[in-house]
Amino acid sequence: MEELSKEKIREIIAKRVAKEIKDGDIVNLGIGLPTEVAKYIPKDVTAILQSENGILGMRNLESGEKANENITNAGGQLVGVVPGGMFFDSLMSFGIIRGGHVAATVLGALEVDECGNLANWMVPGKIVPGMGGAMDLVVGAKKVIVAMEHTMKGNHKILKKCTLPLTAAGEVNLIITEKGVIEVTNKGLMLTELSPYSSIEDIQNGTGASLIISENLKTMDVE
Numbered sequence: 001m002e003e004l005s006k007e008k009i010r011e012i013i014a015k016r017v018a019k020e021i022k023d024g025d026i027v028n029l030g031i032g033l034p035t036e037v038a039k040y041i042p043k044d045v046t047a048i049l050q051s052e053n054g055i056l057g058m059r060n061l062e063s064g065e066k067a068n069e070n071i072t073n074a075g076g077q078l079v080g081v082v083p084g085g086m087f088f089d090s091l092m093s094f095g096i097i098r099g100g101h102v103a104a105t106v107l108g109a110l111e112v113d114e115c116g117n118l119a120n121w122m123v124p125g126k127i128v129p130g131m132g133g134a135m136d137l138v139v140g141a142k143k144v145i146v147a148m149e150h151t152m153k154g155n156h157k158i159l160k161k162c163t164l165p166l167t168a169a170g171e172v173n174l175i176i177t178e179k180g181v182i183e184v185t186n187k188g189l190m191l192t193e194l195s196p197y198s199s200i201e202d203i204q205n206g207t208g209a210s211l212i213i214s215e216n217l218k219t220m221d222v223e
Contacts, residue, residue: 031077051073054087067080097140099140109148146174150178156206
């Protein structure tokens with residue numbers, strides 16, 4: 001299969017995730033790759049981006065725009081705010097999250113398995129700052145989308161059963177990688193879309209669990 005650059009992989013994933021966002025949705029974008037989704041949300045879709053450190057109406061900075069150093073997302077990146085956006089404390093922010101007001105959360109993973117279990121906050125023996133709001137987000141959001149590279153240095157990240165400490169159990173709905181789109185169902189992991197840069201054999205070889213191939217399998221739209 002065609003070898004993709006890191007930049008192209010991230011672009012493919014972010015573009016496809018953006019197609020899951022619907023008009024009027026309140027969406028939380030995790031740090032890292034998920035933040036890039038904001039660049040590809042269709043112009044005719046008005047989504048309200050929420051940051052767990054206390055912003056509703058977050059936006060990416062425009063090229064050349066002077067940043068306000070007091071406004072950052074949860075990952076410490078400088079961001080802007082749309083007209084009508086608002087700021088609030090952590091109590092309000094997590095009230096929004098835990099109250100079920102977030103339509104979708106997009107976040108990365110170290111591991112995810114066929115039961116929808118998610119491990120994304122620590123590797124035993126490594127120093128970590130903490131899991132942040134991930135635990136609350138994956139339980140509180142109506143839809144949980146894992147956006148990540150399909151493998152890590154050739155090792156499986158999508159497994160039959162997670163081996164790392166869990167962030168949450170049974171909460172993941174959708175996995176989007178550069179190789180395809182996989183739904184978590186009560187029968188297992190179902191491949192619903194295949195990247196034009198991959199094949200069924202390629203994606204199965206890169207997955208540590210058996211994939212159910214959808215009868216309506218289609219090509220993943222990465223444009």
